[in-house]
Amino acid sequence: MxxxxxxxxxxxxxxxxxxxxxVEILDLQSELRVQMESNPVRFMLREYQPALETSRCALATFVGADPDGLVFVPNATYGVNSALRSVEDRLRPGDELVVTSQTYNACRNAVTVTAARSDCSVVVADVPFPLASPTDVVEAILGVISQRTALVLLDHVSSPTAVINPIEEIIDALDPTVIVMVDGAHAPGMIDVDLGSLGVDFYTANCHKWICSPKGAAFLWVAESYRDSAVAASVSHGYNDGWPGSGSRFHAQFDWTGTDDPTARLCVARSLAVIEKHRPGxxxxxxxxxxxxxxxxxxxxxxxxxxxxxxxxxxxxxxxxxxxxxxxxxxxxxxxxxxxxxxxxxxxxxxxxxxxxxxxxxxxxxxxxxxxxxxxxxxxxxxxxxxxxx
Ligand SMILES: Cc1ncc(COP(=O)(O)O)c(C=O)c1O
Known part of the structure; x- marks a missing residue:
């Protein structure tokens, strides 16, 4: 337990x-910090990347994703910002970017900034609450989709109203040319997440919420067709510098975004194992x-x-x-x-x-x-x- x-x-x-x-995870994080500060250069240059791959693979398995498409980010806000930055050059003036009345404010702000930079407009689908069934959400969102819709940001679990949204049904109904981003901040650990079957272009979520990892651990998963053009919200060495430790340019964009305390993301594999054994089932x-x-x-x-x-x-x-x-x-x-x-x-x-x-x-x-x-x-x-x- x-x-x-x-x-x-x-x-x-x-x-x-x-x-x-x-507590067991906090203890692991403390041990990692002691290891890091006993020789910061050894830790960052030699020990960090293999430990990151262990966490990446465990997390990818947990959310049904291929590890090649999964990178760590500090939080879901950063994940949404990175996803938006990664598609900015695909947006055209006059395009519509769809959010809902329940979109998390920080992420809605990120969409607003992207829209302003790309001369696009933000369209808000008014999702009711209280609601009677998932159909209320589907109808509200599909009701604002137009020929000009270029991007839709969906919450897997909404923040203020705390409902699981029927994102599978919405994604299935969208034209495949629409860029689909899902903010799954609350989802992994709360509900079963299977990215392999979801059909999204970008999916970001926190590990600090329902996976119970330390704060500073979240992920962004990117569909294959966007990986070559994906960029982290904080551009660093991976943009042009080869990728000595990382497996790909895409991973390199995110594996090193500047010096920070990486121990939260290195605790994710253990967090998954600790919560797994908390219950016999x-x-x-x-x-x-x-x-x-x-x-x-x-x-x-x-x-x-x-x-x-x-x-x-x-x-x-x-x-x-x-x-x-x-x-x-x-x-x-x-x-x-x-x-x-x-x-x-x-x-x-x-x-x-x-x-x-x-x-x-x-x-x-x-x-x-x-x-x-x-x-x-x-x-x-x-x-x-x-x-x-x-
Ligand atoms: C739906 C949703 N998106 C994004 C976030 C932002 O998470 P973070 O502050 O970790 O970036 C939250 C936080 O609760 C949330 O509920």
Whole structure:
């Protein structure tokens, strides 16, 4: 069983934002840092690349990808920025780049900048929430596709609304000339990901969330036809300098983007193994127990809030969002006052987002192996008190 370093006085219901790392992995990262600092030159020039390949191969197997197409990036934001930069010279003035009303803000900003640089426009598909079925998402996105659509950015699991999007169905319906990028920030470890069968051009995801690797580990997978032209958001030696350690120019673009602490990405293979052995049924059981627990937590919240389920169970992985009553008064703080009260008065970490815009809002819970049903009972009790539900 994995053990965690989490503060026992806090109820942790926001694995979705920054994840959490088992002690065994933190220990490995410390060992790697000691090894690195005992001889930084040996580590960076001789030990780094073979260790990176071990992590790359384990991760590629886990997400059903060929290792030749997979590179590490520090986070999903960097992955989306790199993917966009890699296709900029294929965009034509007047092209439309499609995002949704649920696209993660940082990534939407990256699309906005690409559109401005390439004289393209950003088209936003208004995806509803609450929603009744995956068809609501499919219809909203396909409804904005036009002859001028050049690129679509899809979230595999949406951030504010916490639903698994039917990306397979959307991708199948798109013209093959449309560039498809998937932001799977939450997906690997939460749901089964099989890149070999998905038909995407670019797929990026975090390892620090549901794979429980240290922060600074994420990946970008690129379809074969884009690998020769792919560039990292931070251009470095790999752009022109051969690739002495890396297996290809594509790998070299990303394997070295400047000196940094590479230990997070070197811990990915071990993170996969540690979580795998956390349950007798391995990853499948980790995913299913997290899923069952978050659904049970959502039931408790929905009963206390007297609301219908805002999304069907089959669109939920291990995070779930529920609408909560609007903010009574607009606040200046960047943190929602309910989120602040839950943190300060109840020691509960749970995100509350303005959605679709202030004062309406959503509260999002998560379930990871360190959670128990009592965590959601505690949150329910706190919400009843803070929102004067009754
Ligand atoms: C859908 C989605 N995309 C991208 C990100 C950004 O992740 P990072 O901050 O690791 O780049 C997040 C973070 O939660 C997310 O939920």
């Amino acid at each position: 994995a053990t965690w370093n989490l503060d026992p006085d806090v109820t942790h219901l926001n694995h979705g934002s920054f994840g959490a790392v088992p 391995g990853w499948a059981e980790v995913r299913s127990t997290n899923h069952e627990l978050v659904l049970a937590g959502r039931e408790l919240l929905a009963a206390a809030l007297s609301i219908d389920m805002p999304a069907p169970d089959n669109m939920i992985g291990s995070i779930a969002a529920v609408p909560v009553p609007p903010e009574p008064e607009p606040s200046e703080s960047i943190f929602d006052p309910l989120m602040a009260a839950l943190h300060e008065k109840w020691s509960i970490e749970v995100p509350v987002f303005a959605w679709p815009k202030s004062p309406q809002r959503l509260l999002r819970i998560s379930a990871q192996q360190y959670n128990q049903l009592s965590d959601y009972h505690r949150l329910t009790e706190a919400l009843i008190a803070e929102l004067a539900l009754g």
